[in-house]
Amino acid sequence: MSENRLIRVGITQGDINGIGSEVIIKVLSDQRMCELCVPVVYGSSKAFMFYRKGLPEGESFSFQIIGSAKEARPKRINLVETGTGDVRIDPGVATAEGGAEAVKALHMAADDLARGDIDVVVTGPINKENVQAAGFGFTGHTEFFADRFGGVPLMVMCSERMKVGLVTIHVPIASVSSYMSHDLILRRLEQLRNMLVSDFRIVEPRIAVLGLNPHAGDGGLIGSEEVEIIKPAVEEAVQNGILAFGPFSADGFFAAGGHAKYDAVLAMYHDQGLIPFKSLSQGGINFTASLQIVRTSPDHGVAYDIAGKGVADPASMRDAIYAAIDIYRNRQWYAQISANPLRRYERERGADISVRDLKLPEEEQDN
Numbered sequence: 333m334s335e336n337r338l339i340r341v342g343i344t345q346g347d348i349n350g351i352g353s354e355v356i357i358k359v360l361s362d363q364r365m366c367e368l369c370v371p372v373v374y375g376s377s378k379a380f381m382f383y384r385k386g387l388p389e390g391e392s393f394s395f396q397i398i399g400s401a402k403e404a405r406p407k408r409i410n411l412v413e414t415g416t417g418d419v420r421i422d423p424g425v426a427t428a429e430g431g432a433e434a435v436k437a438l439h440m441a442a443d444d445l446a447r448g449d450i451d452v453v454v455t456g457p458i459n460k461e462n463v464q465a466a467g468f469g470f471t472g473h474t475e476f477f478a479d480r481f482g483g484v485p486l487m488v489m490c491s492e493r494m495k496v497g498l499v500t501i502h503v504p505i506a507s508v509s510s511y512m513s514h515d516l517i518l519r520r521l522e523q524l525r526n527m528l529v530s531d532f533r534i535v536e537p538r539i540a541v542l543g544l545n546p547h548a549g550d551g552g553l554i555g556s557e558e559v560e561i562i563k564p565a566v567e568e569a570v571q572n573g574i575l576a577f578g579p580f581s582a583d584g585f586f587a588a589g590g591h592a593k594y595d596a597v598l599a600m601y602h603d604q605g606l607i608p609f610k611s612l613s614q615g616g617i618n619f620t621a622s623l624q625i626v627r628t629s630p631d632h633g634v635a636y637d638i639a640g641k642g643v644a645d646p647a648s649m650r651d652a653i654y655a656a657i658d659i660y661r662n663r664q665w666y667a668q669i670s671a672n673p674l675r676r677y678e679r680e681r682g683a684d685i686s687v688r689d690l691k692l693p694e695e696e697q698d699n
Contacts, residue, residue: 338370338406339451339657342441345375345414346456349422349430350634351644353383356456358646359653360409361393369657372404372450374437376415386642401449414440423640431462438473442480445625452626452656454649457634471502473629474620483623486523488596489609489631490655491616495532495596496605497524508601509544509557517541517565517598518572524596525574527621530666531659537595540585541566541578544600548581562600586612617652619659626660628652 346352357380360371373380377397384393395409404410414437420429438458444450455473470476478485488497499520500511521539528537542548543562545555552559562579569576580590582599586608591597599605609616610631620627630648638644 338368339660340401340404340449341369341371341653341656342401342444342450342453343371343373343653344434344437344441344453344455345373345379346434346437347426347430347459347462347634348376348379348415348419348433349425349427349639350457350459350636351632351639352456352634353379354386354639354642354644355630355646355649356380357384357387357393358644359650361387361391365653366407366409369653370404370406371409372398372401372444373409373411374414374441375411375456376419376433377411377413378415378419379421379433380411382421383640386640401444404450412440412444424636424638426459426462426634426636428462428465431459431464431468432466434458435463435466435468438476442477446481452628452660454652454656455627455629456649457630457632459634473618473627474501477620477623477625477627481623481625484519484523485623486520486527486621488524488527488619488621489606489613489616490619491609491613491651493613493616494591494609495528496591496609497527497596497598497621498602498605499598499600501602503601505601505603512544512557512561512600514561514565514568517562518569520598521565521569521574521576522572523622524598528595531619531621531662533662533665534595536575538575538577538593539596539598540580540590540594541576541598542582542585542600542604543579546581546583548579582608615647615651617648617655619655626656626663628656628659 343356359365387393395411397413398404398410401412415433419433441453445453460472474485474487486497487501488495497520499517500508503511524539525537528534544557547554549555549558558579566576566578582604616631618629618631630652632648
């Protein structure tokens with residue numbers, strides 16, 4: 333792929349009664365965004381016209397309605413109409429209609445992503461309850477994209493300060509322990525390492541692993557998961573060439589700034605990872621890793637309490653767009669450098685040879 337081609341970024345509106353439309357408008361009202369990518373927004377034109385009234389004086393947001401992502405053009409904001417003209421906009425209120433509009437936009441964007449009409453997708457926040465009435469059938473975006481595109485997803489929260497992956501994702505606390513296994517933790521460590529290498533260009537990442545119980549189990553006194561499941565999985569990961577460390581007690585790890593010493597942290601469950609991430613990162617994004625497609629989102633929800641008031645912070649949505657573009661290009665770069673790797677020479681089989689002993693193919697020796 334040419335480094336000069338603008339990435340086609342699909343952006344779903346999320347719940348029309350939340351802050352999704354507002355933060356999208358605020359981000360895309362900066363004309364420089366159209367120099368960075370080709371925005372393709374999936375949503376209700378009525379909703380976007382409603383929320384753009386909240387822009388500060390002197391700022392503007394205009395868009396061109398297109399029939400499909402194939403018609404998207406650079407240097408402008410393209411909007412694929414997903415709503416109906418009589419859709420009701422009721423900021424701050426969870427409605428069945430708001431959920432249905434979010435689901436429709438999401439399905440249309442996923443279809444275009446599958447066809448290659450957009451390169452990446454950035455999802456606006458949804459209400460996980462009212463989308464069920466529209467037949468969504470998933471506990472979140474992560475599970476939706478895994479079902480749509482196949483594969484085992486890894487939910488990762490990313491910021492400049494830290495990256496936190498989750499062993500279990502949207503699982504009730506009472507069920508976390510039963511979901512955990514040696515193989516699952518080992519798989520998560522492999523996924524996290526591969527993501528750091530291919531999507532973030534980290535050559536040999538260091539990964540910290542958290543325990544499940546208080547004080548990481550205190551050697552089995554407060555739970556046995558660390559001794560029986562987590563530590564053996566970490567040890568096997570190390571044997572497989574992954575620089576994994578732990579398990580660490582979650583409270584002391586973050587309180588002492590341990591996250592700054594590693595390239596990523598693997599948490600056992602949702603809140604164990606997300607609470608310190610959101611508290612310490614001061615912003616960030618959600619990335620659905622380990623799938624063939626690139627999907628990111630802001631790290632916040634629908635925020636009904638401030639919807640329609642014009643005070644929503646667009647920083648996370650902006651960062652989600654930046655991250656989607658960077659990850660897409662990093663994957664392209666990694667695919668190129670991995671396409672024709674150097675041949676495995678005797679050194680990899682344990683022989684003591686020097687670089688001067690390596691023989692190049694005949695066609696390369698003359699160059």
